[in-house]
Amino acid sequence: MALSIASLAREQTLFIKTQLDQIEHALHPSVTEDEELVRRALFAVRNKSVIFDRYIPSTTNLYAAVQDVRPTQVLINFRDEIVHCDCPHGEWCRHKVSVILSLYQYIDSVQDWTAKWRSKKSVNLHLLATERTPESWLAMVDEVMSHLLPEGRPIEKFQISTVAENADSKLKRHLPFEREWQPLYELFMQISILNKIWQHLNLFGNTIHSDYFEYFFNRRFEKIQNTIHELSVKSRLFATDPFFDALQVLVRELLLERKAHIGRRLNVYLLFWDNVFIEKSRAEEELEILQNYLMQEENPLSSEVLLPTILNIFHILLKNYEALKLNVASITPEQMNIYFGLAKFSHSRHDDEASEYMLKAMLPLLNDYIQHHLTPSQRQMYVRRIHALYENVSLTEPEELLLYSAFGVYGVAPFSGYLLKQKRYEEWVALHQLYPSSISYLDSCGLKVVLEEAPSLTLPLYHYYALEEVNQKSRMNYKQAVRIWKMMKSAAKKSGKTNFWEDYIHTVREQFKRLRALQEELEKGNLLV
Structure with a gap:
């Protein structure tokens, strides 16, 4: 055919x-x-x-x-x-x-x-690359991105990473030959591409709130982090100063003029001001620029950007603690995520004084924020991270109780550690009776310490978890119940309550005499002797 x-x-x-x-x-x-x-x-x-x-x-x-x-x-x-x-x-x-x-x-x-x-060819990228100025590098990005992100046309959410990788590959072909310039070129292109894609996505729908964008941003942020680390170990040439000035503008645009994911934009901004923009004069200049925005009646800032909060970055960098105290006095639950990032920023710079101001100002709002501003799936991770910061701050006893009460069920592990440090074993047991979990979780929360210091206090816990296993009514659960009773027997012996144990285990045997499989497991476990 x-x-x-x-x-x-x-x-x-x-x-x-x-x-x-x-x-x-x-x-x-x-x-x-x-x-x-x-x-x-x-x-x-x-x-x-x-x-x-x-x-x-x-x-x-x-x-x-x-x-x-x-x-x-x-x-x-x-x-x-x-x-x-x-x-x-x-x-x-x-x-x-x-x-x-x-x-x-x-x-x-x-x-x-x-x-x-x-006809779409407007410039020659190779010629632009040879000029080596911030303007020519920006023109290269504009040329490539205008082709990949056509004006007035949205891109599908699953194409975001592909667009970025395509732009990376085209621009990387013009990487400078000199090693001293290579990390700076890569960083400049990475943040420029991120800024362009973000700007384009802000024009269309909810694509920026998709899982595809989350995946794209996480990979891009990791690349930027690695490049910044590589850049930080290189000596800086005098000729690179204009490029750092341009980077400062790009990072500011990303934070102030883009929309959505304010926490992620702030992370990028903090990353640069923590590792790239290290001159005091540059921080003073940025602070002045941001303060000028505050005085403008009309400005291009995204509505979610709270400038007084952003100014805290530079109060930390310049150690202007009085201005920082003034700002944190008016913190609201909606700003907690940003202040959490600022506290991490302070801690990374070993500025314990600034970190303490912010963390103590956040304390009264923690409960409201965790319960009403975080989804249940976010709370456990948030509590773990925020507790790691509070461990570096000196808190009074009332402040510590306020902290752990705000954590609630999500803070059982850190509160357990606190109670063990204070040797408040009865309260440790009461906490785990209030929030029952499992024997393995008790072990991770310090059960062995309580068993060593106050073994008699552990007996009610062992009793509770053994009965929970029995109530499941399967041989596998009966075996687990016997394991727990063996631990209980050891704890009773250690606390000098052998008679109590004998009475207890005979009572259990009598109570569950109809459960033949359980009786067999009790015999095998030598618990009746």
């Missing part, structure tokens, strides 16, 4: 045009390598180097060969929308592009498509 490529191409018009759209977004005419790739693909089409071997209708597989330096096989599956090439190159190689263009020529003009694609 003869293969009619013209008929097949017309039948698969939508697929072919979709693939061409993807090629347009993946390949940029301003990138020398991309332009060369398309040029060679066009050469293959014009020289009839693309040969369609066979088409299998039942599987919708089209097999093609491209006569290149070596023969290359390309497979198109129309049903699953897959284009596969056996060459080792990236997502779009010249072979795939040449096959798609060969099909497109039966639908429309390849020459018109090529002219339209090349």
Whole structure:
């Protein structure tokens, strides 16, 4: 049966045009390598180097060969929308592009498509890279991102990471040769791409609130952290000062002018001011700029940005504790997450005084914040992290009780540790009776310490958990109950209550005499002796 490529191409018009759209977004005419790739693909089409071997209708597989330096096989599956090439190159190689263009020529003009694609070239990235100024680097990012993020067109949430990786790969081709410049270039491009994507997403819907964005941001933040670490061990050249000035502006824009995830934007801002912008004069300059925003009646700031709170960063950096005290006096539950980040920032800088001011100001609001501003799934992790900060602060006894009462059920483990330090073993037992859990959790909370210091106090706990196992009415649970009773027997012996134990275990045997499997396990456990 003869293969009619013209008929097949017309039948698969939508697929072919979709693939061409993807090629347009993946390949940029301003990138020398991309332009060369398309040029060679066009050469293959014009020289009839693309040969369609066979088409299998039942599987919708089209097999093609491209006569290149070596023969290359390309497979198109129309049903699953897959284009596969056996060459080792990236997502779009010249072979795939040449096959798609060969099909497109039966639908429309390849020459018109090529002219339209090349018309998007406004600058030469290679020439911009050789200029090495912040303005040229920003122009490179603008050129690449304008192609990947078309104006007025939203991107699908699952494409966010792909867009960023595509931009990374195109811009990384122009990485400076000198090692001293490489981390700075990478950091500049990473934060610029993040800023551009965030700005684009703010224009459309709720994409920025998706799990895809969370995944993208976490990976991007990790990359930025690693690059900053690499940059921090390099000596800074005088010629790089303008680039740090530009970075300062980019980071400020991300915090103040973008929308959504204020905590994540603040994390980026704090990361830079903790590790990159280390000069006192730069901190004083930034503080003055932010204070000027406060005096403006109209400014471009996002409505979720509370400038007085952000100013605390620079009160910490410049050790202006009086201004810091004044600001934390008016803290609200809605600001708690930001102040939590500021307290971590202070602790990372070994500024215990600033950290203590903020953490003590947060104490009266903790209960309200945990119970009404955090989802149940967030509370356990939040309590664990905030407690790690409070451990570095000297609290009075009333303040400690206020802290642990705010934690509630989510703070059983840290409160247990506090009670053990105070040797308040009865209260430790009462806490675990109030919030029952499991024997293994008791062990993690210090049961062995109580067993060593006050073994008689543990007897009610062992009794409770053993009966919980018995109530499950299965042999496996009976075995676990016997294990717990063995612990209880040891605790009773250690506290000199052997007679109590004998009376207790005989009472248990009598109470559950109808449970034959339990009686057998009690015999095996030698608990009745």
